[in-house]
Amino acid sequence: MRVLSGIQPTGRPHWGNYFGAITQYIALQNADQAFYFIANLHALTTVRDREQLSQLTLDAAIDLLALGLDPQEAVLFVQSDVPEVSELCWLLMTGTPMGLLERCHAYKDKKAKGLSADAGLFAYPVLQAADILAFDSDTVPVGEDQVQHIEVCRDIAGSFNHRFGEVFVLPKAKVLDSSARVPGTDGEKMSKSYNNTLAVFESPKVQRKQIMRIATDSRPMEDPKDPETDVLFQLYSLVASDAQREEMAATYRAGGFGYGDVKKALAEAGENFFAEARAQRDDWASRPDDVKEILATGARWARKKASEVLNRAQEACGIKGY
Numbered sequence: 001m002r003v004l005s006g007i008q009p010t011g012r013p014h015w016g017n018y019f020g021a022i023t024q025y026i027a028l029q030n031a032d033q034a035f036y037f038i039a040n041l042h043a044l045t046t047v048r049d050r051e052q053l054s055q056l057t058l059d060a061a062i063d064l065l066a067l068g069l070d071p072q073e074a075v076l077f078v079q080s081d082v083p084e085v086s087e088l089c090w091l092l093m094t095g096t097p098m099g100l101l102e103r104c105h106a107y108k109d110k111k112a113k114g115l116s117a118d119a120g121l122f123a124y125p126v127l128q129a130a131d132i133l134a135f136d137s138d139t140v141p142v143g144e145d146q147v148q149h150i151e152v153c154r155d156i157a158g159s160f161n162h163r164f165g166e167v168f169v170l171p172k173a174k175v176l177d178s179s180a181r182v183p184g185t186d187g188e189k190m191s192k193s194y195n196n197t198l199a200v201f202e203s204p205k206v207q208r209k210q211i212m213r214i215a216t217d218s219r220p221m222e223d224p225k226d227p228e229t230d231v232l233f234q235l236y237s238l239v240a241s242d243a244q245r246e247e248m249a250a251t252y253r254a255g256g257f258g259y260g261d262v263k264k265a266l267a268e269a270g271e272n273f274f275a276e277a278r279a280q281r282d283d284w285a286s287r288p289d290d291v292k293e294i295l296a297t298g299a300r301w302a303r304k305k306a307s308e309v310l311n312r313a314q315e316a317c318g319i320k321g322y
């Protein structure tokens with residue numbers, strides 16, 4: 001299995017990102033080949049501040065390392081450090097029908113809102129296709145929202161192969177467990193766009209306050225309650241041990257408890273669950289040169305692979321060896 005996935009450096013990771021995506025990337029890092037990259041060229045379609053983008057890029061690498069990405073197992077790099085990908089993107093762009101991109105969500109949604117879109121947003125899925133195809137990846141772990149982009153990638157690769165011969169491997173999306181949809185502090189899906197996140201690397205003090213503010217229902221304390229439908233319990237389940245979860249579920253079913261105690265237990269379990277990662281993060285953050293070294297090594301490996309594939313594509317379509 002040759003695994004690849006990209007993460008946009010657009011903000012601090014929250015519990016939804018961790019339980020919905022990052023933990024599964026890390027679980028796949030022992031594949032025959034695993035490439036993970038920080039998609040800063042994609043982020044440029046939304047982050048237009050120099051300082052912010054470069055800080056977010058380094059932060060994203062530090063976050064992944066702190067959360068267990070092992071650079072001995074997986075190749076970690078920054079997208080823009082591998083120019084072969086952008087070059088391949090152009091080759092793919094020349095054969096991509098406008099109609100295919102017009103149907104893609106990000107562009108379509110923006111147009112539907114009457115907003116004007118940049119060519120970068122329009123071509124976003126082609127760059128994503130180049131990211132994947134440049135590494136002969138066959139497995140792309142992504143959230144449900146990205147499945148369309150992987151289908152577009154397969155279409156683009158298929159028509160290139162049809163015109164020029166078998167150049168590209170057709171990848172498959174590995175959809176991350178959608179039952180791991182993490183609720184936010186308001187009960188909606190946790191998302192940075194809804195301002196309802198619990199950040200993985202939040203200070204315990206701030207996080208405790210955020211948790212204490214979660215709205216709860218006003219049923220009497222004595223009433224037994226169904227744990228599965230309760231946001232506090234759902235969040236607690238993610239960070240508690242099996243035994244703690246069972247005990248808490250029994251407490252809900254028995255009734256006679258206060259949500260304040262559940263919140264305290266949740267804050268404590270969250271703090272413990274991410275304690276090691278927080279310590280690791282502080283450590284990596286104090287050694288930015290080591291992080292940059294890992295990214296530079298990753299980029300060297302990535303360029304080696306991507307230049308092989310780019311070469312194959314260039315030869316096939318007649319822009320090399322003329």
Ligand code: ADP
Nearest residue numbers: 016017020021143180181182189190191192193
């Ligand atoms: P956000 O919604 O905060 O902008 P992103 O779209 O950047 O998050 O998410 C990156 C990945 O994290 C997604 O592909 C998805 O797999 C995962 N993810 C985000 N929010 C959640 C959530 N609430 N539950 C489960 N997974 C999530």
Ligand code: TRP
Nearest residue numbers: 005006007008039042128131140
């Ligand atoms: N578009 C993806 C996202 O927003 C990030 C991404 C860029 C990606 N290139 C990729 C994911 C290639 C998988 C494969 O989440």
